[in-house]
Amino acid sequence: MTTSPENTAIAATSLNHGFTPLTSWGLILVEGSDAAALLQGQLSNSVIGLKHTLSGETAQGPGAVRLVGYCNPKGRLLASAWLGLFPESVDSDDRFALFVSRDIAASTAKRLSMYVLRSKVKVLDASNDWDVFGSYQSSQGEQSTVLPNEALALRMPDVLAQGQSFQRTLIAKRKTDTNTSPVDEAALIQWNSLEVLSAIPRIVLATQEQFVPQMINFESVAGVDFKKGCYPGQEIVARSQYRGAVKRRLQLAHKEASESSLDLAKPGMELFHDADASQPCGMVVLAAGNPSHPDRIDLQVECKLDALESGEIHLAMSNGPVLKIDQLPYPLLEI
Template sequence: MTNSAQIPSSTAASTQGLAPLSEWGLILVEGPDAATLLQSQLSNSVLGLKRTIAGEIAHGHDVRLVGYCNPKGRLLASAWLGLFPQSAESEDRFALFISRDIAATIAKRLSMYVLRSKVKVIDASNDWDVCGAYTSLPLDSVQTQQKDSFALQLPSVLAADKSFERTLIAYPKNTIPNSDADSQCLAYWNTLEILSAIPRIVMATQEQFVPQMINFESVAGVDFKKGCYPGQEIVARSQYRGAVKRRLQLANCENTAQASSMAKPACELFHSSDSNQPCGMVVLAAQDAYDRSRINFQLECKLEALEAGEIHLGSPNGPTLQIESLPYPLIEI
């Protein structure tokens, strides 16, 4: 693939587009000790990343999915991380693309561990705009680039019988290039995010999940060899003792007014055989951009609830959810 920070023009919204992502924010961690700080706090290793200069796209092993856990091993945040110095001669600057509603609190929490280290943690969400570019065309076919931006490529997603490349891009405030970045483009981006089955923590789901409960280790969000970080012992114990009996699943239901009102992160799920207690919750949800008659979900759910019966959204009598296959194999626990 090319290394230019390229932005597809949205000639056909279902094929390629650029969507402003108002729900996404940005944390910058910079300085000589930035890698040491992040290595001690995150679930994945940040070592060995290639320095990606502004105007280029980080991809492959130079993009890391990371989690930030509390001492009990519950995820406070998830983020996509790359190493983007301001210039080839500049100090390290890591960028964490993260849900905007938790960016300020996570930046503040990381700052607590700076102490005398030579590192700054900045919630840059008000100074940068985050966009999502997607295309089913070869990346070499898109033309536009902006040298002040930085970007990282996410795993591709299969949708509507096409394989889509996805890129998260940060632009300095008010410098997003002209594009057909309308609500339709956002609907396609959100659909692709759900279908990726890669979870994103938002404020409503903070501290709800050990990483394995939402397949975080199966999508390369945990490095079990990297050493200590908050909650590391519990995460490792869950992996090696088989203590997790819940997993992230993909699902859908009919797009009714009732379903739409409940299709939100942390909405509880109920199994038809047990109306007294929830069997899981919504991780992310979005209307299907290819079939507006349905809503797509990422769910966290008890494995035993998948064996028989029905799973309902929001209440024991809520909309029935149809479970779908995951696009990747699970690491067995």
């Protein structure tokens, strides 16, 4: 069904701001006097010097919010997360919060726990005890959500969509019998669309261990610190950067929506180039419907660079729907 220009404008205006539970997001808490040292030795980005954000405040900017990756020894991403430092009080030990995909939260927390040994640190998958919410507003939207004192909140990078700049905030609140909130379907569609259009990837279960960080532009969105010390896979990540070994990149793409293609546009679905139907040329990273254009699906895809030079790229199978490549909202760091 095609939406008229008038209806599209109404839909866009009604989605200038929103707040909804994010059931596909989880939370990992890493706390204790040795928490920073543990994470510094495991993650792709530095956690040293991260600004403290007290409960009820919102962590903002690179001094308080970091995008981090967690790699296996071969440099492939096991997880990605948005990280902030939220001590329970001014005098408390460090407490880091990692907002991650819920389907990998338990395995990620378990793996991090393997490296605790005798350190004074505790790693907890808090996804069953905390709810994660998404709040967004455009430059023409309402005022920011008022946070309860116990909430953990961090602001993600702004996204340009529908000709407007949108602010996005991830919020975690402890579960109680009284704070259960229904999912706002319209707000969730808009949130997911903004995440895809940001071109900042998020690892989910279907894409675990598929990508070296540079294959999905992780270094170009400040998810890798090449000056920090060692972490799992660090040598391979550094070699990919300095020897120019990466021939694949994350791209934004879109396609016409249809009932059948909705099932194909999921993380982990392979892409095929019409010049070589036998070998996949890439993979879907994230996908979402576009609330301003109901007949369109937007995707983040990881793809061979040479497949972009000519021909067509198909979704899921060699004769599947054709993808149209869109412009990234940021420059790539040269490799």
